[in-house]
Amino acid sequence: MYPSSQVPKIRKDKIFIGKELISKAPKIEGVPSGIEGLDDLFFIIETKKKKIEKKSLKGIPKYSVLQVTGVSDTGKSIMVEQFAVTQANRGEKVVFITVETPAIFTINSLKLRAAALGYDFNKIDKNLILIDVATDNALRENIPDLIATMSYAFDTYDAKFTVIDSITGLFENKEMTARTIIRKLYNVMKENFQTALVVSQKRGSHEELTAEAAGGYAVGHILDGTLVLAKELINSSYKANLYHKKIGEIIRLFRIDGCRLSAHDTDTHHMQITDTGLIVIGESIVEH
Numbered sequence: 261m262y263p264s265s266q267v268p269k270i271r272k273d274k275i276f277i278g279k280e281l282i283s284k285a286p287k288i289e290g291v292p293s294g295i296e297g298l299d300d301l302f303f304i305i306e307t308k309k310k311k312i313e314k315k316s317l318k319g320i321p322k323y324s325v326l327q328v329t330g331v332s333d334t335g336k337s338i339m340v341e342q343f344a345v346t347q348a349n350r351g352e353k354v355v356f357i358t359v360e361t362p363a364i365f366t367i368n369s370l371k372l373r374a375a376a377l378g379y380d381f382n383k384i385d386k387n388l389i390l391i392d393v394a395t396d397n398a399l400r401e402n403i404p405d406l407i408a409t410m411s412y413a414f415d416t417y418d419a420k421f422t423v424i425d426s427i428t429g430l431f432e433n434k435e436m437t438a439r440t441i442i443r444k445l446y447n448v449m450k451e452n453f454q455t456a457l458v459v460s461q462k463r464g465s466h467e468e469l470t471a472e473a474a475g476g477y478a479v480g481h482i483l484d485g486t487l488v489l490a491k492e493l494i495n496s497s498y499k500a501n502l503y504h505k506k507i508g509e510i511i512r513l514f515r516i517d518g519c520r521l522s523a524h525d526t527d528t529h530h531m532q533i534t535d536t537g538l539i540v541i542g543e544s545i546v547e548h
């Protein structure tokens with residue numbers, strides 16, 4: 261029926277028994293994100309004395325590769341910079357792949373974020389490993405080279421944390437291939453047990469508070485979860501009443517739109533960018 265080279269092969273090496281797998285599975289735990297108000301939005305469910313309880317992870321799930329999405333000026337870069345310097349301050353090496361802004365500018369933003377968080381930048385700058393894709397069109401176009409460079413950086417610096425700002429810049433003019441590119445990047449981060457925040461840009465036409473980003477829903481589907489950042493102009497008395505704001509003001513909103521690695525809060529929350537340039541997640545807008 262099949263030519264001998266195409267006879268379907270049984271891949272016994274890809275069949276696993278749950279009991280054996282669970283002993284090898286990573287423990288579900290949180291990594292403090294450095295973003296006020298975020299860490300308690302992820303939790304696990306535990307059964308204690310036959311009662312089901314929610315227990316905060318006090319961080320984003322370790323080994324998760326999460327999308328951070330929103331339209332321009334919603335605070336995506338600030339959020340991932342805050343995360344990067346927080347990990348560096350915990351003594352962890354962070355690989356920061358900068359796709360839009362040249363690395364010499366990104367390092368200044370990281371320094372600002374560290375200062376706002378009260379970290380001594382001189383003590384943490386050695387933990388920040390930047391890959392400058394912004395100044396190299398050839399590297400931007402060559403995903404295998406980028407992946408090899410990332411792998412090299414993970415190994416050489418023993419890094420367990422990654423930031424990409426942004427992946428959208430890696431598939432400009434070729435959104436058809438977004439899925440393939442994102443899957444390759446996802447795989448190299450998973451193989452190297454990275455905990456990662458990956459920025460992707462939303463177009464104005466996308467629904468504000470969903471995982472859809474440039475490249476369609478591909479990004480959200482492939483990665484482990486999505487953090488959505490939005491801003492809204494108060495342009496009606498309805499919104500002014502709803503958010504207790506004046507017409508003409510801007511409000512910022514935040515939502516976790518799915519996460520496969522742990523349970524999470526699903527409400528839309530108020531969000532602020534403080535005058536020192538830090539993201540703070542506030543109360544839910546849902547009245548419980």
Ligand SMILES: Nc1ncnc2c1ncn2[C@@H]1O[C@H](COP(=O)(O)OP(=O)(O)OP(=O)(O)O)[C@@H](O)[C@H]1O
Nearest residue numbers: 331332333334335336337338339533534535536537
């Ligand atoms: N120190 C600060 N004080 C007040 N607001 C600030 C401060 N620093 C940044 N912001 C606000 O945060 C906004 C943008 O944040 P950020 O650069 O993270 O957006 P972004 O979502 O990454 O946008 P893009 O998609 O264009 O890269 C700034 O334009 C500004 O409005």
Ligand SMILES: [Mg+2]
Nearest residue numbers: 336337338425
């Ligand atoms: Mg940005």
